Amino acid sequence: VPVxxxxxxxxxxxxxxxDFVAAARLAGRGRIAISAAHILPxxxxxxxxxxxxxxxxxxxxxxxxxxxxxxxxxxxxxWGRMLEEGQTLLGIAPRLAILPGLAILLAVLGFTLVGDxxxxxxxxxxxxx
Numbered sequence: 001v002p003v004x005x006x007x008x009x010x011x012x013x014x015x016x017x018x019d020f021v022a023a024a025r026l027a028g029r030g031r032i033a034i035s036a037a038h039i040l041p042x043x044x045x046x047x048x049x050x051x052x053x054x055x056x057x058x059x060x061x062x063x064x065x066x067x068x069x070x071x072x073x074x075x076x077x078x079w080g081r082m083l084e085e086g087q088t089l090l091g092i093a094p095r096l097a098i099l100p101g102l103a104i105l106l107a108v109l110g111f112t113l114v115g116d117x118x119x120x121x122x123x124x125x126x127x128x129x
Contacts, residue, residue: 007050011043045122052115056108063104079104 015021016039024034065071066080074081079100086096 011046012039015039015042049115049119052111056111059107
């Protein structure tokens with residue numbers, strides 16, 4: 001939440017100094033109306049990109065904590081715990097360690113690519129009106 005608040009506040013602060021916000025103020029619109037009609041639509045893309053980045057980081061953190069035994073407890077599934085358990089059998093059945101590792105890699109890569117695609121598609125940081 002603090003990351004989202006910091007990013008949102010910074011982006012919104014930059015938009016409040018723009019001409020289109022000044023024009024809305026001169027037209028008699030209040031802060032809530034300006035926020036809903038002008039500020040939020042212009043920062044929504046940035047928030048979506050930040051969400052995909054945070055999903056990737058959360059997945060890595062959960063897998064790492066589960067790997068060292070501090071994550072979710074059995075019988076709940078966790079790729080980190082699967083990776084740790086499969087590591088002991090690496091010589092006998094390497095797929096038990098490789099498959100969870102690949103799943104983590106592909107999920108993080110997928111979230112990152114979705115975030116890049118959203119950034120390109122929504123033109124985050126480009127401007128707005």
